[in-house]
Amino acid sequence: MSYPPWRTLGAVLVLSAALPLCGQTFTDQATALGWPNSNDATRGLGWADYDGDGDFDVYLQNQGSNSRLLRNDGGVFVNQTLPMLVSHASSGWSCAWGDYDNDGKPDLYLGNFAGNNLFRNNFPAAFQDVSPTNGTGDNTFAQSVLWVDHDRDGDLDLYLTKEFDPHRFFQNQGDGNFVDITAQTGLGDVQSHSYGVSFGDFDQDSDPDIFVSTCGAGTINRLFRNNQANGGGLAYTEIAAAAGVNYTPNTYGAEWVDLDDDGDLDLFVVGASGEPNHLYRNDGVLPMVDIAVAAGVAGPLAAGHGCDSGDIDNDGRIDLFVHDRSGPSRWYRNLGNLQFVDVPSANGAANPTGGGYDCALVDYDNDGDLDIHVATDSRDRLYRSSGNSNHWLQVVPVGTKDNRAGIGARIEIQVGNQTQYRTFQNSAGAFSQNLLPAHFGLGSATVVNVLRIRWLDGTVDTITNLPADQRVVFQQTSGVAATYLAGLGCPNGSGLAPTLTSVALPVLGSPAFALIVDNVAPFSLVSIWIAAGFSSPAIDLGNNCYLQLDLTSALAFQQAGLNPLFAGNANPGGVFGGQLPIPDDYRLAGLILPVQAIVFDTTAPPLPGSGLNLTVSDTLALQLGY
Numbered sequence: 001m002s003y004p005p006w007r008t009l010g011a012v013l014v015l016s017a018a019l020p021l022c023g024q025t026f027t028d029q030a031t032a033l034g035w036p037n038s039n040d041a042t043r044g045l046g047w048a049d050y051d052g053d054g055d056f057d058v059y060l061q062n063q064g065s066n067s068r069l070l071r072n073d074g075g076v077f078v079n080q081t082l083p084m085l086v087s088h089a090s091s092g093w094s095c096a097w098g099d100y101d102n103d104g105k106p107d108l109y110l111g112n113f114a115g116n117n118l119f120r121n122n123f124p125a126a127f128q129d130v131s132p133t134n135g136t137g138d139n140t141f142a143q144s145v146l147w148v149d150h151d152r153d154g155d156l157d158l159y160l161t162k163e164f165d166p167h168r169f170f171q172n173q174g175d176g177n178f179v180d181i182t183a184q185t186g187l188g189d190v191q192s193h194s195y196g197v198s199f200g201d202f203d204q205d206s207d208p209d210i211f212v213s214t215c216g217a218g219t220i221n222r223l224f225r226n227n228q229a230n231g232g233g234l235a236y237t238e239i240a241a242a243a244g245v246n247y248t249p250n251t252y253g254a255e256w257v258d259l260d261d262d263g264d265l266d267l268f269v270v271g272a273s274g275e276p277n278h279l280y281r282n283d284g285v286l287p288m289v290d291i292a293v294a295a296g297v298a299g300p301l302a303a304g305h306g307c308d309s310g311d312i313d314n315d316g317r318i319d320l321f322v323h324d325r326s327g328p329s330r331w332y333r334n335l336g337n338l339q340f341v342d343v344p345s346a347n348g349a350a351n352p353t354g355g356g357y358d359c360a361l362v363d364y365d366n367d368g369d370l371d372i373h374v375a376t377d378s379r380d381r382l383y384r385s386s387g388n389s390n391h392w393l394q395v396v397p398v399g400t401k402d403n404r405a406g407i408g409a410r411i412e413i414q415v416g417n418q419t420q421y422r423t424f425q426n427s428a429g430a431f432s433q434n435l436l437p438a439h440f441g442l443g444s445a446t447v448v449n450v451l452r453i454r455w456l457d458g459t460v461d462t463i464t465n466l467p468a469d470q471r472v473v474f475q476q477t478s479g480v481a482a483t484y485l486a487g488l489g490c491p492n493g494s495g496l497a498p499t500l501t502s503v504a505l506p507v508l509g510s511p512a513f514a515l516i517v518d519n520v521a522p523f524s525l526v527s528i529w530i531a532a533g534f535s536s537p538a539i540d541l542g543n544n545c546y547l548q549l550d551l552t553s554a555l556a557f558q559q560a561g562l563n564p565l566f567a568g569n570a571n572p573g574g575v576f577g578g579q580l581p582i583p584d585d586y587r588l589a590g591l592i593l594p595v596q597a598i599v600f601d602t603t604a605p606p607l608p609g610s611g612l613n614l615t616v617s618d619t620l621a622l623q624l625g626y
Contacts, residue, residue: 024313026349026372026383034077035380040066042375044145047362048097048106048435051123056364056436058373059086060380061095061110075365085126090114093357096433098147098156099405101176102586106405106435111142111160118158135178140165144197146428148208149403150185151228152456154587156403159187161194161212174587184234186224193219195272196307198427199408200256200265202243202282205229206458208408208426210236213251213269220246221269244287249275253307253358253430258421259318260338265423268297270304270322270430277304277322281338296340297332306358306430310370311441314390316418321346323359323374328352349383351376358430363439368392368469370439391468393448394437397424400479400625401590402455411438414450442468457590479589479625481505486594487538487619490545493521493603498617500528500597503577506622509584516577517597517617525600526576527556530622534594541616542608548594548619582624593622 031037044061051057055072057080062068069086070077081087086108094111101107105121118136119127131137136158146159155172162168166188170178182188193216199208207226214221223243224236240246250272256265260281267280267288276298280288292298297320306323313319317334324330328350332340345352349372356376364371365384369392372383393413397406409424422438442448448466451474455461459478466472483506489497496519503514517526532553539547580595582588597617604613 024369024388025347025386027386028381029384030380030382033075033382034079035070035382036060036066036068037379040064040379041377042380043093043357044095044111044431045358045360045373045375045380046095046097046108046432046434047360047364047373048108050097050106050108050121052105055366056362058362058364059095059097059108059110060375061092061431063091063093067092067110072364083126084123085128086119088112088115088117094142094145094428094431096145096147096428097435098158098407098433099403099435100147100156100158100172102155102404104404104586109136109145109147109158111145111431113141114139116142116160130176134176135180136170138168143194144212144428144431146197146199146210146433147405147407147425148199148210149408149456150199150208150210150226151234152207152402152408154399154401154403154457156405156407159197159210161189161197162192163194164192166190166192167194167212181234186236186238189222189238191219192216194222195252196254196269196428196430198254198256198267198429200423200426201410202256202265202267204264204284206456211245211254211256211267211269213254215250215252215272218248220248221251222246239286242286243280244289245269245278245280247278249273251275251278252305253322255307255309255320255427255429256423257309257318257320257427259309259320259334261418261420263419263421268307268309268320270307271299271301272304272325274301274303276301279338291338295338296342302327305356306375306432308359308361308427308429310361310439311392312361312370312372312385313388314369314392314441314443316390316415316420316441316443316445318420321349321359321361321372323351323356325355325357329359329374346372349374349381351381351383356380358432360429360432360434361439362434362436363394366471368394390444391442391446393440393442393451393466393468394471395422395440395451395453396437396471396473397453397455398473398475399455400476400586401457401459402476404586405435406476407435408456410454412450412452412454413440413448414452415442415445415448437471475626480623481507481625482623484621484623485618486534486621487546487548487596489618490541490543490615491604492519492524492599492601492615493605494519498597498599498615500595500617500620502620502622506580506582506624507626508582508586508588508624510582511579513582514577514579515595515597515620517599520576520599521601521603524602526597528578528595528597529554529556530580530593530595531555532593541614542610543605545607545614545616547596547616549596550594588624589626591624593624595620595622
């Protein structure tokens with residue numbers, strides 16, 4: 001993903017913006033910015049920067065024939081549905097953005113009444129519907145869609161919840177194809193009627209768990225605990241009753257979110273059809289306790305549907321926004337200590353006409369405060385925030401060993417004595433999953449003391465003393481290209497061991513990476529070998545020579561005959577070099593490959609048992625990356 005023209009700070013890209021304005025109100029700007037003004041019935045809505053220009057575009061998934069991809073061109077929106085080939089034949093309710101092929105371009109899954117689509121992003125060329133060929137084809141009504149790296153293998157898997165049919169779970173094979181592992185995981189849930197879905201590591205065992213809300217007679221909300229971190233394989237365990245979240249009457253949107261800054265995820269669930277909202281406080285023990293009434297977020301009882309969480313006023317506390325189908329939407333402002341206040345008319349974003357099913361908090365104009373998108377049955381509203389004097393920080397994690405979209409990474413910031421936590425893009429609300437920065441309000445603070453990203457692979461990246469009021473794009477450093485010595489060579493006829501060094505770093509797609517063998521005798525036969533792994537233990541050739549390569553995967557990528565250029569070299573021996581082409585394949589990021597040279601040298605002592613006059617170089621480990 002590229003962002004123009006921001007300055008670079010190590011692995012960090014930075015965008016500065018003006019401070020928010022004093023005071024804060026919301027004004028609907030949708031039609032003025034080019035949005036459709038009628039004939040819409042938006043159900044799902046998905047925000048992402050599909051064209052990589054640094055601002056956020058939106059897909060409006062419509063119950064009808066008017067679904068649209070609106071490209072954001074500096075705050076003005078242009079309909080790109082037909083040029084980008086993302087129209088579809090069926091009415092639809094759900095959509096989700098996720099970079100399933102790790103190419104840096106967010107892809108789009110659409111859940112429809114029939115014939116669901118996975119559109120691969122080929123920007124600047126048009127999208128391509130790959131669902132008929134890559135294993136994600138599905139012809140039953142997908143009510144909600146969720147991208148999640150459930151097995152933490154560096155690519156995104158796909159979960160579809162259904163209205164009338166058992167749910168389906170597709171595992172990404174890392175080559176652009178998927179397999180249906182619903183049966184192995186136990187995520188099928190034949191009761192269906194599922195509306196909201198959200199993932200989060202609520203039990204802090206380092207694997208993502210999944211909550212599903214339901215709406216229908218006799219249906220029960222589900223909490224699927226992921227057992228992989230505890231050696232349980234692919235199977236999930238349904239524990240909603242034990243966790244205290246098995247509410248039976250109607251619910252819609254759901255959010256795993258840390259509302260009290262204690263480091264674990266609480267659960268907010270929207271009540272529908274006259275049912276109350278629920279806020280389950282997570283204190284690390286089960287069952288969780290529903291504190292919605294005491295916290296001030298239980299009602300009023302109406303027809304709540306969509307929800308989103310975010311620091312709307314940038315005061316350092318996460319707020320809740322609920323979209324009501326039959327009445328005004330509500331902004332529950334977080335006062336701290338799990339106390340909320342229902343802001344009258346949501347300061348202009350209440351949308352009193354009602355209708356629609358979902359909502360999103362998005363900084364569409366890149367000014368550092370969250371604007372509010374409300375989907376309706378007539379036309380959508382895009383409420384622009386006037387801002388206030390508080391400061392902010394936005395973080396976009398870019399995985400290298402993790403999935404490139406950073407989905408599932410845990411982002412923490414420390415400002416003074418307060419620590420705030422976000423799980424990156426863990427929610428699909430009611431029907432939508434956006435791909436937007438993690439947004440932090442900072443109040444009056446102008447510096448973030450510590451930014452810490454905990455990746456799914458277990459590594460942690462940290463940056464300190466970060467100025468406020470900027471967007472930071474942070475690349476996972478565990479995928480940074482590097483080389484290091486991993487084993488010593490053995491002596492040649494001059495008593496020197498051949499050495500192996502690199503020119504440049506093993507950067508993915510680099511045409512400049514090369515290897516040089518030095519300290520070889522003139523006219524020696526040199527070959528350079530690379531392997532997928534190390535031999536364990538090293539192979540003892542005798543005469544203090546050891547091969548470090550896994551011979552079952554070793555490949556000679558460069559060989560030299562009796563090269564006269566070796567003669568007369570100023571070095572004690574000759575110098576031999578060769579280029580190593582490195583594929584531009586994101587899935588190779590973080591891979592460590594051993595390389596070693598074998599030199600047939602008539603002056604070297606013969607190896608015991610073979611009589612071969614050869615030496616081996618030291619071993620160089622190549623860590624492929626960016």
